[in-house]
Amino acid sequence: MFADRLSACARAIQHHLDLVLGALDDVPVVRAMAHATHGGKRLRGFLVLESARLHAVEASRAIWPAAAIEALHAYSLVHDDLPCMDDDDLRRGLPTVHRKWDEATAVLAGDALQTLAFELVSHEETSPDARVRADLALRLARAGGVQGMVLGQALDIAAETTQNPLTLDQITALQRGKTGALIEWSATAGACMAGADTTALQTYARALGLAFQIADDVLDVTGDSATVGKAVGKDADAGKATFVSLLGLEAARARAADLVEEACDSLGGYGNRADTLKEAARFVVTRAH
Template identity: 50%
Template sequence: MSQTVDPCFEKRLAEAAARLETGLSDALSGTAFLVAGAPERLLAAMRHGALDGGKRLRPFLVEESARLFGVEASRAAPVAQALELVHCYSLVHDDLPAMDDDDLRRGRPTVHRAYDEATAILAGDALLTLAFGLIADGAAPGEADARLTLIRLLSREAGAAGMAGGQALDLAAETATLDEVEIARMQAMKTGALIAFAAEAGAILAGASPADRQALRRFGEIVGLAFQLADDLLDETADAATLGKAAGKDASRGKKTLPALRGIDWTRAELDRLVAEAEGLLEPFGERAATLRETARFVARRSR
């Protein structure tokens, strides 16, 4: 991994995360139309699961893929927020005792530990439902068709053919033997589907050509593979203080990962290969895609 990440990149990522945090906080306030009248404890649990979180990579990809085609961040914001809510719902449910049974998320108690298991289930349900409302709400003139396309696509990528299906395969794999192809398929569904959506979403908002949409989607698929590889590598090599969650749980639960199957050296070489492929896909866009190139490098080289 010889290339380093542009030092300005993390600043840009943090600024986008701050914008997203403000938007999500507004969407989850007691006065927001889509949640007005919600029980206070449920809304608090939703906020616990969605706010003060992580790098916000998926919404950043929505913003940057939109910017590639001249779409302002403000127009992409509802889609970025919606995607992050889907991701947060999945984490709330993923942490439950019936799933990965985690006590920590982002250095804080998981939602079912901070509240209770039933409230965590309902909070996840409500975050997922709210996501589709955000995409549908307040569309600018001429955007209705694009918003409908995004709702339809996100439904697929978050559902049985995407993230939820990948999670089902992941659970089943704890007591099964998987080969490299099967592990890659599971991870493409579990993690890659939402990241692929993020990269394609901006092109959809912009009304980009089918070829450009496909290039951005493939870029997202590759970034998704790199993200999962890096995540699995960190689980093998980092500690809980670095990760902000329990470390080494994949191995202890019999999770099937490519670093466990192929080794750490292979994983690092594969991350380099994926970054090169992602950068190649962006060549037709020239310097306009500089931030997306940095995103691929950042994902592969992250330390937490």
Template identity: 65%
Template sequence: MFRDQLRQDAARIQDQFDLVLAAYDDLPVTHAMGYATRGGKRLRGFLVLETARLFEVDTTRAIWPATAIEALHAYSLVHDDLPCMDDDDLRRGQPTVHVKWDEATAVLAGDALQTLAFDLVARVAVGTAETRISLVQSLSEASGANGMVLGQALDMAAEAAPAPLDLDQITRLQAGKTGALIEWSASVGAVLAEADPAPLRQYARALGLAFQIADDILDVEGDAEKAGKRLNKDDAAGKATFVSLLGLDQARSRAAELIEQANAALEPFGSRTETLKQAARFVIARDS
């Protein structure tokens, strides 16, 4: 059920990207934007669409924030891959944007994708002015200096720190870098329905942390070809991770505990959340 829905939602989001980007000029930066938004699991967009379905919100409304969060996530990856950041040459099994084009094009494509995200959540089709303002404000918070950007800044600072981060510090870092956008994604359905997003945010906080632990495990023992990127980078850089701090067995146990917490948060919704529960289990069972 979940995997089929994930594939269907990924296709819907790709169609929406194709529609939106077709209105842009035929320039390298536009091609780089399209390139950066292809592929990937689309888990964040799925969470937007699935939580919208939970509240019986029409997909024609939810597809805009679903595409927006994937645009913003793509921007973060383009910039994260730059030589001044994590300096990666492979993403989703393909050359990174700055390798395929150049650094200037990558910076501009990332900038354009970030602003596109806010354009998309502000579209009239999303809902009332109040709903759109709420989504713009919360996305700004999740992606900015109190959210994803904060996490990335803490991650870069850790590279030059005299000692590795401890467990509380790495948890805070990843709550911003990875968790903030996941939490936003899972709250969108409730916002669109003008319902209480608190249970879904609780679900997403646990899910986001489990996602990062699973990433740390894959970085140690994953298959680079399946992952589509270089592995073992954190260990080579001497960075603290959940695996380096907890060990593989305890990291797996902690991720499993978090998934149980995530799914427990969905109990108020009853059987209608089975796909979201399957998504949570997928997060720690995936191989890429």
């Protein structure tokens, strides 16, 4: 069952992160890092582990890049929550790092989580082949940097003050970086580790990432902060263009459903071995948080 598989992956990733962080000095910045890496769906790490399983890569190897992507994702959330960006008080139902500690600690904890991600993905246990580790690290740098997530974040911030609301094509391009880049890295990591073709998983991930963001926009309108675990309604209050504001609620839901089918269809070559990844795609548009 998909929910059980997702939970098992989340526990394995959490255990690995706890071991890594537990070996560090017990100082405020490390405690802040641990706080930031607790909770969440672990969808990105799950995609790493599942794509690795699909290509017969041992879980003991795949857990390193799975933990790496979750560390990088946690860094992005810590910084995204800062007053200079989204200024959020809650994340995953808990106080954000800058609220629990202070802004300086949040900045440093985010910095440390980002560099930890590259340490983990470059670890010898990720792969005996240094070229594989280097390729994963290079792809992660591109996905997390100014060609991917950081560019998407920058465009998102700029959109808050623009006089002309973004078009649907512009929002799609923005979210391909902000949300989609890390999802694409995650879903193709197993194929990279196995030296296999990434085309099908890349197609899957691009559709999945966009469906995920549309679902987020829907939750921002329909969800409540207690269930979602963070503030909702902020995009509408700020007058930001979203998939929901441009398409309407029902059309946005329909677009997300179409993307899920596109994602599932792209995995046809894997047969029923990809059923769990197909369930993951369906999960992103039915989740409540």
